[in-house]
Amino acid sequence: MKINKKILGGVAALSAASLVLVGCSSDDGGADPEASGTDTPAESNADAIIRTNGSEPQNPLIPGNTNETGGGKIIDAIFAGLVSYDAEGAASNEVAADIVVEDPQNLTVTLQDGWTFTDGTPVTANSFVDAWNYTANLDNAYYNSYFFEDIEGFSWDEPVEAMSGLEVVDDLTFTIALNKPAADFAQRLGYSAFYPLPEAFFEDPETFGQNPIGNGQYMLAGEDAWQNDVQIELVTNPDYAGTRTPQNGGLTITFYATQDAAYADLLGGNVDVIDGIPDSALAVYEEELGDRAVNQPAAIFQSFTIPERLEHFGMDEEGQLRRQAMSLAINREEITDVIFQGTRTPASDFTSPVVDGWTDSLEGADVLSYDAELAADLWAQADEINPWTGTFQLAYNADGGHQAWVDATVNSIRSTLGIEAEGYPYATFAELREDVTTDVIESAFRTGWQADYPGLYNFLGPLYATNAGSNDGDYSNPEFDALLEEGISTEDGPTRNDLLQQAQEILLQDLPAIPLWYSNVNGGYSEAVSNVVFGWNSVPIYYEITKN
Amino acid sequence: MLRYILRRLLQAIPVFFGTTFLLYFMVFSMPGDPILALFGDRTPNEAVYNSLVEQYNLDEPFIVQYLLYMRDLFTGNLGVTFSGRSVNEVFADAFPVTLMLVTMAVIFEFVLAAVLGLISGLRAGKLSDQFNLVVALVLNSIPAFVAMFFAQYFIALGLGWAPVTVGANATWSTMWLPALTIALTLYVVGMRLMRGSVIESRGADYVRTAYAKGLTSRRVTPVHVARNSLIPVITNTAASFGALIAGTTVTEGIFNIPGIGKVLYDAIIGGQGPTIVSFVTILTVMYIIVNILVDLLYAVLDPRIRYV
Numbered sequence: 018m019k020i021n022k023k024i025l026g027g028v029a030a031l032s033a034a035s036l037v038l039v040g041c042s043s044d045d046g047g048a049d050p051e052a053s054g055t056d057t058p059a060e061s062n063a064d065a066i067i068r069t070n071g072s073e074p075q076n077p078l079i080p081g082n083t084n085e086t087g088g089g090k091i092i093d094a095i096f097a098g099l100v101s102y103d104a105e106g107a108a109s110n111e112v113a114a115d116i117v118v119e120d121p122q123n124l125t126v127t128l129q130d131g132w133t134f135t136d137g138t139p140v141t142a143n144s145f146v147d148a149w150n151y152t153a154n155l156d157n158a159y160y161n162s163y164f165f166e167d168i169e170g171f172s173w174d175e176p177v178e179a180m181s182g183l184e185v186v187d188d189l190t191f192t193i194a195l196n197k198p199a200a201d202f203a204q205r206l207g208y209s210a211f212y213p214l215p216e217a218f219f220e221d222p223e224t225f226g227q228n229p230i231g232n233g234q235y236m237l238a239g240e241d242a243w244q245n246d247v248q249i250e251l252v253t254n255p256d257y258a259g260t261r262t263p264q265n266g267g268l269t270i271t272f273y274a275t276q277d278a279a280y281a282d283l284l285g286g287n288v289d290v291i292d293g294i295p296d297s298a299l300a301v302y303e304e305e306l307g308d309r310a311v312n313q314p315a316a317i318f319q320s321f322t323i324p325e326r327l328e329h330f331g332m333d334e335e336g337q338l339r340r341q342a343m344s345l346a347i348n349r350e351e352i353t354d355v356i357f358q359g360t361r362t363p364a365s366d367f368t369s370p371v372v373d374g375w376t377d378s379l380e381g382a383d384v385l386s387y388d389a390e391l392a393a394d395l396w397a398q399a400d401e402i403n404p405w406t407g408t409f410q411l412a413y414n415a416d417g418g419h420q421a422w423v424d425a426t427v428n429s430i431r432s433t434l435g436i437e438a439e440g441y442p443y444a445t446f447a448e449l450r451e452d453v454t455t456d457v458i459e460s461a462f463r464t465g466w467q468a469d470y471p472g473l474y475n476f477l478g479p480l481y482a483t484n485a486g487s488n489d490g491d492y493s494n495p496e497f498d499a500l501l502e503e504g505i506s507t508e509d510g511p512t513r514n515d516l517l518q519q520a521q522e523i524l525l526q527d528l529p530a531i532p533l534w535y536s537n538v539n540g541g542y543s544e545a546v547s548n549v550v551f552g553w554n555s556v557p558i559y560y561e562i563t564k565n
Numbered sequence: 566m567l568r569y570i571l572r573r574l575l576q577a578i579p580v581f582f583g584t585t586f587l588l589y590f591m592v593f594s595m596p597g598d599p600i601l602a603l604f605g606d607r608t609p610n611e612a613v614y615n616s617l618v619e620q621y622n623l624d625e626p627f628i629v630q631y632l633l634y635m636r637d638l639f640t641g642n643l644g645v646t647f648s649g650r651s652v653n654e655v656f657a658d659a660f661p662v663t664l665m666l667v668t669m670a671v672i673f674e675f676v677l678a679a680v681l682g683l684i685s686g687l688r689a690g691k692l693s694d695q696f697n698l699v700v701a702l703v704l705n706s707i708p709a710f711v712a713m714f715f716a717q718y719f720i721a722l723g724l725g726w727a728p729v730t731v732g733a734n735a736t737w738s739t740m741w742l743p744a745l746t747i748a749l750t751l752y753v754v755g756m757r758l759m760r761g762s763v764i765e766s767r768g769a770d771y772v773r774t775a776y777a778k779g780l781t782s783r784r785v786t787p788v789h790v791a792r793n794s795l796i797p798v799i800t801n802t803a804a805s806f807g808a809l810i811a812g813t814t815v816t817e818g819i820f821n822i823p824g825i826g827k828v829l830y831d832a833i834i835g836g837q838g839p840t841i842v843s844f845v846t847i848l849t850v851m852y853i854i855v856n857i858l859v860d861l862l863y864a865v866l867d868p869r870i871r872y873v
Contacts (some may be wrong), residue, residue, distance in 0.1 A: 158613050158620065
């Protein structure tokens, strides 16, 4: 393989993430077209096209089957869901007029009247229900089908044409019955898997995937708007009925093979906004771009997982002491500073600062700060129970640019605890995931998580609940499960977050994974544009951007 | 001649099967599970996983997958990408761009090699020859991607003489900088060949005879020296054409040129086995054809060579 930054960038994006989310709403001024109109210096610029970076979608442009950032960015621009998220991750209604949570297992959704798809057909309750049923149907094997597993009637064992939990009451009303309490279900509805689909989709999904018909702020500029491997041109949708009205005339998303090329284009003024900075420029981009550089935490949590089945790391006293000692032995501040040039933020919990309810002052969070003395002390206590043998190994995929931090982390562990510790590279991400999923791996391994929707539960439930889909370390703690369950059954937001935080405090004691840091989104914009804000999901909020 | 061409074409058949088989085997034995990788850090549900495995024939044994693939290949169907586009179409979009880039690069390479080689050969040992040599050595020793970054940063960004990236406007005028940069890292071999044969032919009997006939060097140099010396340069340049078609990945990445290299690269990153194999298969065929053409070129240019 040739030396090429894309290897790092591309795979890092794929591995950190599987999903990227919806565009964002905002109630703060930007959403009001008249107010913003006066902010814009020249009237004619309201039609200006914003140029940004992206990558060729890896799947057809169908919301239920898009689980990577390249397609996600486009899908979010051309579709509107029941709710949308603002820059801070707070959800507000978009197509929905009202979402009534009858109880944690039953919701009634009422739609606003007057929404249409760009082919002129109305957005009705059926547009949602049919789309969800299609995505959830096992026969279609859509990537995002798991979003519907909480709905009554969903099955992983046999294809289900129509889930019994979805019931259309009239054109603008439908009800959702869940098979288990999920009080944050309404909060999830802004994710792209929940977008509506027009009838045209069901007639011919393949054609639709190349020329999608949406109901969002933007639409494809024409039949040939998507030039594969080159770019896609979007223009504003005149029939968009929501409040997130674009302040520009459209979006041109250029598909870059490397972040280097995108960055060079930003410097050359050929692209307006980019949401990635190549490794080669991390040290200088803040200097080169000044206040047009963006560096803020993203909804991405990085950690390494120590499976319970490893010798010395069981969920007993010895294992807990060793896990805590490991965590205390890592100098996160120094590694994020030196290795990542400040583009990571040391973790203080298992979620991310961009989600609602996040706090850095959980009980027991001090186990995440560097304390060499305490670490050595706890390690010695564990040795008294059962003397340490062997080498501590941390597995990672060598194609994702992880070697530098893994080496720094194991060095930190080695020097603090006085044990043999080393990185264990896998050639590819696919190879690492195969060994992790099949429980073949006999070492600790790097893990990461990007949120699907901005909620605490999304960082905890899928990863640490007993038998959860992505519980790579096979962690199981009834106490944690109970708090999680109680939290997700609680309708009141603050109380729910409180319970979930209590669950996190158990994680901080057990440390099924050792939290490392939150990834930041790094990006920048040119002098030609203003009002650039990056959303909670690390994607610029395109509709607010104006051209000078 | 005809028999020679036929023989070469027949020889190409085992090469074709050998390379496709090897390729398929290598892609097949790439460690790791491409379906799992599609889901990032999330573990897919078993049912979804199984159905995807089936969809891409990944549950069949290797040899069955290979035969299925060959069957499709001979019916002109190169398969579909994960995004549902036919690989034929992807190739048809990307190939003209790469062809344009490579053609331009090869023309630059040929002109540089011929002109500088001729100067060096005519002034062998003099200052301009030494200077040519040093410059060529420096350029030749710079890795291609460094040269690309350098050209992009200083010439496109700094001086603004060329577009920083190519993107949607892949035309002759937007791609001259990457083409020239490729040429600059490649021309040295051709230049040395030219220099050597210029020196050789200047001492040859027919050149002495030409001068003895009373011709001026103005006539001798282009007609008798340069023309005969160009033969090795032409074949060398033509051979690099084949190599370049498949070797522009780095250039296309840096200048964001939507050609074969970029598409192939995306396919590798995405673990899209069928796309990789199809692309490389086409490139293999083209490489074989270009090589046959180069060999035939010898016969056309050099009357001493006859194929039987």
